[in-house]
Amino acid sequence: MSKKILVLAGDGIGPEIVAEAIKVLDALQAEGAIDVTMEEALVGGAAYDDCGDPLPAATLEAAKASDAVLLGAVGGPKWEPLHFSKRPERGLLGLRAGLGLFANLRPAFLYPQLADASTLKSEVVSGLDIMIVRELTGGIYFGEPRGVETLESGERYGYNTLCYKESEVKRICRVAYDIAMKRGKRVCSVDKANVLEVTEMWREVAIETAADYPEIELSHMYVDNASMQLVRAPKQFDVMVTTNMFGDILSDCAAMLTGSIGMLPSASLNAEGQGMYEPIHGSAPDIAGRGIANPLATILSVAMMLRYSLDAGEAADRIEAAVSKVLDQGLRTGDIMSEGMRQVGTAEMGDAVVAAL
Amino acid sequence: MSKKILVLAGDGIGPEIVAEAIKVLDALQAEGAIDVTMEEALVGGAAYDDCGDPLPAATLEAAKASDAVLLGAVGGPKWEPLHFSKRPERGLLGLRAGLGLFANLRPAFLYPQLADASTLKSEVVSGLDIMIVRELTGGIYFGEPRGVETLESGERYGYNTLCYKESEVKRICRVAYDIAMKRGKRVCSVDKANVLEVTEMWREVAIETAADYPEIELSHMYVDNASMQLVRAPKQFDVMVTTNMFGDILSDCAAMLTGSIGMLPSASLNAEGQGMYEPIHGSAPDIAGRGIANPLATILSVAMMLRYSLDAGEAADRIEAAVSKVLDQGLRTGDIMSEGMRQVGTAEMGDAVVAAL
Ligand SMILES: CC(C)[C@H](C(=O)O)[C@@H](O)C(=O)O
Numbered sequence: 001m002s003k004k005i006l007v008l009a010g011d012g013i014g015p016e017i018v019a020e021a022i023k024v025l026d027a028l029q030a031e032g033a034i035d036v037t038m039e040e041a042l043v044g045g046a047a048y049d050d051c052g053d054p055l056p057a058a059t060l061e062a063a064k065a066s067d068a069v070l071l072g073a074v075g076g077p078k079w080e081p082l083h084f085s086k087r088p089e090r091g092l093l094g095l096r097a098g099l100g101l102f103a104n105l106r107p108a109f110l111y112p113q114l115a116d117a118s119t120l121k122s123e124v125v126s127g128l129d130i131m132i133v134r135e136l137t138g139g140i141y142f143g144e145p146r147g148v149e150t151l152e153s154g155e156r157y158g159y160n161t162l163c164y165k166e167s168e169v170k171r172i173c174r175v176a177y178d179i180a181m182k183r184g185k186r187v188c189s190v191d192k193a194n195v196l197e198v199t200e201m202w203r204e205v206a207i208e209t210a211a212d213y214p215e216i217e218l219s220h221m222y223v224d225n226a227s228m229q230l231v232r233a234p235k236q237f238d239v240m241v242t243t244n245m246f247g248d249i250l251s252d253c254a255a256m257l258t259g260s261i262g263m264l265p266s267a268s269l270n271a272e273g274q275g276m277y278e279p280i281h282g283s284a285p286d287i288a289g290r291g292i293a294n295p296l297a298t299i300l301s302v303a304m305m306l307r308y309s310l311d312a313g314e315a316a317d318r319i320e321a322a323v324s325k326v327l328d329q330g331l332r333t334g335d336i337m338s339e340g341m342r343q344v345g346t347a348e349m350g351d352a353v354v355a356a357l
Numbered sequence: 358m359s360k361k362i363l364v365l366a367g368d369g370i371g372p373e374i375v376a377e378a379i380k381v382l383d384a385l386q387a388e389g390a391i392d393v394t395m396e397e398a399l400v401g402g403a404a405y406d407d408c409g410d411p412l413p414a415a416t417l418e419a420a421k422a423s424d425a426v427l428l429g430a431v432g433g434p435k436w437e438p439l440h441f442s443k444r445p446e447r448g449l450l451g452l453r454a455g456l457g458l459f460a461n462l463r464p465a466f467l468y469p470q471l472a473d474a475s476t477l478k479s480e481v482v483s484g485l486d487i488m489i490v491r492e493l494t495g496g497i498y499f500g501e502p503r504g505v506e507t508l509e510s511g512e513r514y515g516y517n518t519l520c521y522k523e524s525e526v527k528r529i530c531r532v533a534y535d536i537a538m539k540r541g542k543r544v545c546s547v548d549k550a551n552v553l554e555v556t557e558m559w560r561e562v563a564i565e566t567a568a569d570y571p572e573i574e575l576s577h578m579y580v581d582n583a584s585m586q587l588v589r590a591p592k593q594f595d596v597m598v599t600t601n602m603f604g605d606i607l608s609d610c611a612a613m614l615t616g617s618i619g620m621l622p623s624a625s626l627n628a629e630g631q632g633m634y635e636p637i638h639g640s641a642p643d644i645a646g647r648g649i650a651n652p653l654a655t656i657l658s659v660a661m662m663l664r665y666s667l668d669a670g671e672a673a674d675r676i677e678a679a680v681s682k683v684l685d686q687g688l689r690t691g692d693i694m695s696e697g698m699r700q701v702g703t704a705e706m707g708d709a710v711v712a713a714l
Pocket residue numbers: 089092093248551552581
C-alpha cells in the first residue's frame with residue numbers, strides 16, 4: 001500500500017529546500033525502493049497570505065490523513081507585525097497539537113567532514129552524536145491558564161503555566177528509553193527539580209518508567225548544569241530527554257555545537273507513528289529565492305521520515321550514506337563552505353545526493 | 358561609617374574560599390582603604406545540621422541588617438535526600454526573596470591569561486566580556502500556584518507558574534540599561550515572545566522602558582536562538598537581560614564559554630543597593646577540605662561587593678588588578694592549571710592576591 005506524504009513547503013527558503021528533498025523521494029520511488037504518494041498544502045506565512053490563517057483547516061485535515069508530513073520552514077519578517085494568533089509559528093504549533101506530535105527527536109550529529117565548522121575545539125566535538133528527545137505538545141507551550149491582564153493598580157500582569165501530567169512524562173520517557181536501547185543505552189533526564197515542583201514529579205516518573213528498562217543507565221541533570229555540560233564536554237551525552245521549553249533551548253545549543261545547523265534534521269512523532277519531519281534551521285528569508293540554501297537538513301529529514309513513519313529503514317540508510325558521500329566529494333553549499341571544497345547551489349547539491357544514492 | 362558585611366561560608370569548599378576573600382578584605386581594612394565590620398552566620402546544609410533549617414531566622418535578620426552579604430556556596434550530596442523545604446538551595450532562595458535581591462549580575466569574562474581553558478576556539482572567545490542581568494525574585498521560581506496534585510484518574514499532575522508584573526520587568530530592565538550605559542550601551546533582551554504571553558509583555562515593557570535611555574541600543578532575541586548565538590558568536594553580546602529561569606540557563610552557558618568557572622563572581626542586588634555576592638560555581642563537595650579550591654571567584658565577588666554595595670570602587674579595581682597580576686605571575690589552582698604554570702593551593706592563591714594588591 002502506497003504511503004501518503006503531505007508536503008508543506010512553507011516560507012522563505014522552504015520551497016527551494018523541499019524541492020530537493022522531493023527529488024530524492026522521486027528517485028527512490030522511480031527505482032521501486034519506496035511507494036509513496038505526495039500531496040502539497042499551505043502553512044505558515046504562505047497560508048496566511050492565501051487565506052488569512054497560518055494553519056487552514058484543509059491543511060490540518062490533509063496532515064491527519066497522511067502517514068507523514070514534510071515541512072520546509074515557516075516565518076519571516078513580513079509576518080512579524082501580525083497578531084500572535086496569526087503568525088506563522090501558530091501553524092507549526094497547531095500542527096504539533098493537532099496531530100498530537102508529542103515526541104520531538106533532535107539529533108545533534110557532527111559530520112567528520114565538517115568538523116572544522118564548529119566553534120568548539122575539534123577534540124571536544126569530534127564524534128559528537130547526541131539525540132535530544134523533547135516533549136512537544138505539553139509543558140509551558142500549551143499550559144493553561146495563560147495571558148496578560150491589567151491589575152487593579154493599572155499595571156499589566158502576564159502569566160503562563162508549566163504543567164505536566166504523569167502520563168505525558170511517562171510516554172516521552174518511553175520514547176527516549178526505546179531510542180537509547182538502539183544506541184548507547186544511556187539517558188540523561190534534564191529538569192529543574194530543585195526549584196520546580198512539576199519537574200520534581202518529572203524526575204520521579206522518569207525513574208519509575210525506567211524500571212521497565214533494566215538495561216538503561218538513567219541519570220538526571222539540572223537544566224542550568226546541562227547547558228554548561230553541553231559546552232564543557234558534550235560527548236558525555238547519549239540520549240537526553242526533557243520538557244518542551246528546556247528542549248527548545250538545549251537542542252538549539254546542542255545543534256550549534258556542530259557548527260553546521262544546515263545539516264540537522266528533526267522528527268516529531270505521535271503515538272501512532274505518524275510524524276512531521278523538518279530541518280531544524282529556519283526559513284532564512286535573507287537568502288530565500290537565490291538558490292543557495294543548504295537542502296541537506298531537509299533531505300536528512302526525509303531519511304528520518306522513511307525510518308520512523310514509513311517503515312523504509314533501508315532507503316533511509318541509503319539517503320544518509322549518499323549525504324556523507326557528497327560531503328566526501330567535497331561539495332558544499334555556502335553555509336558549510338571551507339577552503340579547498342567546491343561550492344554548489346541548492347539544486348546542484350540535491351542532484352548530487354540523488355546521483356550518490 | 359563602617360559598613361557591615363555578613364559572611365555566610367556555607368557548605369563544601371565554601372569556608373575555604375571565603376577565608377581567602379576575608380584575607381583580602383582584612384588587608385584593605387588594615388591599610389585604611391575600606392572600613393568594614395564582618396559578622397558570620399550559618400546558611401544551607403551547615404545551618405540545617407545546626408538547627409534543622411537551611412535559613413535560620415537569625416541569619417535572615419543579620420542579612421537584612423547588613424550592607425552586603427558574602428556567600429561561599431551551599432549544597433552537597435549529604436543533604437540531597439532531604440525534603441524540598443529543607444534543602445540547602447532553600448537557604449539561597451530564601452535570602453534572595455527575603456532581601457528582595459531582584460537583580461542578579463552575572464559577568465562572563467575571559468581572562469586573556471586563561472584563554473586556552475575554553476573549549477571554544479580562541480578566536481571565538483578571546484576578549485569575551487558579557488554581562489548577564491537575570492531577574493532573580495520573580496518568574497517561575499516564585500510564581501503561584503505551584504505544586505503536585507493527584508487527579509481523579511489517579512495520576513499526578515504538576516504545575517508551576519511563570520508570571521511577571523510590569524513593574525518587575527521595568528526595574529530589571531532599568532538595571533540592565535544603567536549597567537550598559539557604563540559599558541557598550543547595547544542590551545539584548547531575551548524572551549520567548551513567540552510562544553509565551555508573559556514574555557510578549559516582557560518585550561513590550563523592555564521597549565517602553567528603553568524610551569528613557571535614548572543612547573541604549575536595544576535588541577530582542579528568542580531564548581532558543583540566544584543559546585545558539587552564545588555558542589556561535591558570543592562576542593556579539595554586551596549586556597543581556599532576561600527572566601529568572603532563562604537567566605539561570607543562559608548565564609551558566611555563557612560562564613562555561615570561558616572554560617574557567619572558578620574565576621566568575623556574581624552579585625544579587627535589591628532596590629536599596631544591598632547585595633549578596635557569591636562565586637557562580639558550586640560547593641564542590643568532592644574537593645572540600647583539601648585546600649585546593651580556587652578562591653578567585655570569591656575574591657572577585659568581594660570586588661563586586663565593594664563596587665556595588667560598599668561604595669568603594671577604587672578598592673574593587675585594585676582587587677581585580679591584583680587577580681590579573683597573580684595570573685600573570687603564572688599562579689594557578691588545579692582547576693585552571695596548564696603547562697608551564699605553577700600550581701598553588703587555596704591559601705597560597707589568596708596570599709598572592711593580598712601581596713599583589
Ligand atoms: C518557532 C517556534 C515556535 C519553535 C518552538 O519554540 O518550538 C521553534 O523554535 C522550534 O524549536 O521548532
